[in-house]
Amino acid sequence: MTEHPLYQIMHPNSVAIVGASNDLSKMGTIQLLNLLGGKYPGKIYPIHPQEETVLGLKAYRSPKELPEVADLAILTIPTSSVPEVLKDLGERGVRRAIIISGGFKEVGENGKVLQDQIVEIARVYGIRFLGPNCIGVIHPAFNLNPTMYPYLHQPGAVGAASQSGTYVTQILPFLAKSQIGYSQAISVGNGANLDLVDCLEYLGKDPATKAIALYIEGIKQPREFIRVASRVTREKPIVALYVGGTEAGARSSASHTGSISGPDHLFDALFRQSGVIRAYSVEDLYEWAWAFACLPLPKGRNMAILTHSGGPATSLADACNRRGLKVPIFSKNLQGKIRQLLPATGSYRNPVDLTFFMDMRVLMEKLPQIILEDPSVDGLLLHGIQGSSYFRSLTEVAKPWVNVPYEKVKKIFFPAMEAFVQLPEKYAKPVIASAFADREDDAVAFVQDRRLPCYRSPERAVRAMAALCQYAAIRSRE
DSSP: OTTSHHHHHHSOSEEEEETOOSOTTSHHHHHHHHHHHTTOOSEEEEEOSSOSEETTEEOBSSGGGOSSOOSEEEEOSOGGGHHHHHHHHHHHTOOEEEEOOOOSGGGOHHHHHHHHHHHHHHHHHTOEEEOSSOOOEEBGGGTBOOSSSOOOSOOOSEEEEESOSTTTTTTHHHHHHHTOOEEEEEEOTTOSSSOHHHHHHHHHHOTTOSEEEEEESOOSOHHHHHHHHHHHTTTSOEEEEEOOSSHHHHHHHHHHTOOOOOOHHHHHHHHHHHTOEEESSHHHHHHHHHHHHHSOOOSSSBEEEEESSHHHHHHHHHHHHHTTOBOOOOOHHHHHHHHTTSOTTOBOSSSEEOOSOOOHHIIIIIHHHHHHTSTTOOEEEEEOOOSHHHHHHHHHHHTTTOOOOHHHHHHHHHHHHHHHHTHHHHHTSOEEEEOSSOTTSHHHHHHHHTTOOEESSHHHHHHHHHHHHHHHHHHHTO
């Protein structure tokens, strides 16, 4: 594992960054700021032909002046300068690089000539590199983020490899809203040297990565992809978003990363053969990978639904059937246990709908335990996570007549939240929540921070559960 070139790229003790300056409008400078602001623990060597210092660090005029061989070099410089700088780095002894600069194969024949040139230089000097035309890498647990976008939320267990830099970096605000954390994330760009197959091989062996998300515009080595992916999916799930299967998608990917795409039915067959779960939106790509990274697999497709409202209960049930999941009527024995805890207006057959009921312990703790203890239930979908978004506003409205501070209310229902987040581990069954509030609600944030998925709509929760069932079926065929 430690000998893999991507391991060395993701764990450098020193970084030479070519293209950083004191101009805050330059991408190389922003990358250096993210290294510094992200508290990267290693040595940083800015390389700049004119500057004496860059952001307070001593600068070096060329790779030849570096005081030691850097573990990793990052190049964000004009395209025409890349071959010469890469050659200088090779002569200095640098063997790992990330080439951010674009303008290679993706722009046409002249760019392809330049890309072939840097591939040959790398071969001569034994350099393994990511790119060109990529955005870099993020390794939160190592405090390594030499990209142009800050990583501000907690590390996680989703490993990402993407032929789009945006889906590694600009996607971060979306991921942070659900606390979907990276174990490691890799932008491959054109994949001229290290490509998606190398990323799969590496992330498949990474112990911190529990699930892998792939953004794919084309695959250069389909047989190798099938070989590696088939091996990896025996151990951990892979979710892929492929976007080159239409005429417009193929045309865009060719100009974006120079990838060769193929029709959808060929990639569907490739994914089926290798056990990869296909997503059709970037939201599903990461939300499904998050569920895979956090939850046990279901043993079957029998889902229990628990809500405090009839609308979401029906939405969940309908979405389950549309996704091939079952919502069976509970046994008379289980119905009897549930009925004892419900108000007279509640429904208890499955879905379980409490209707208006203020005892959060019943919704979040007592009923889930009764339901998950039943051997006929393979997973639980719960809608209705809510805390400060409702109760704080209610206490504010009621203040002129009833003064009950929100902190007092919180002490009543948060112990039930503690029990709720422990359910998947306790019963070895997946539990997925949904809520119309986001992380501004403290109950939603509490659940997400403890790695129990909570989605923004009932249908998104069901899609994630269906993906878990699909992968469980794949694993059961082994």
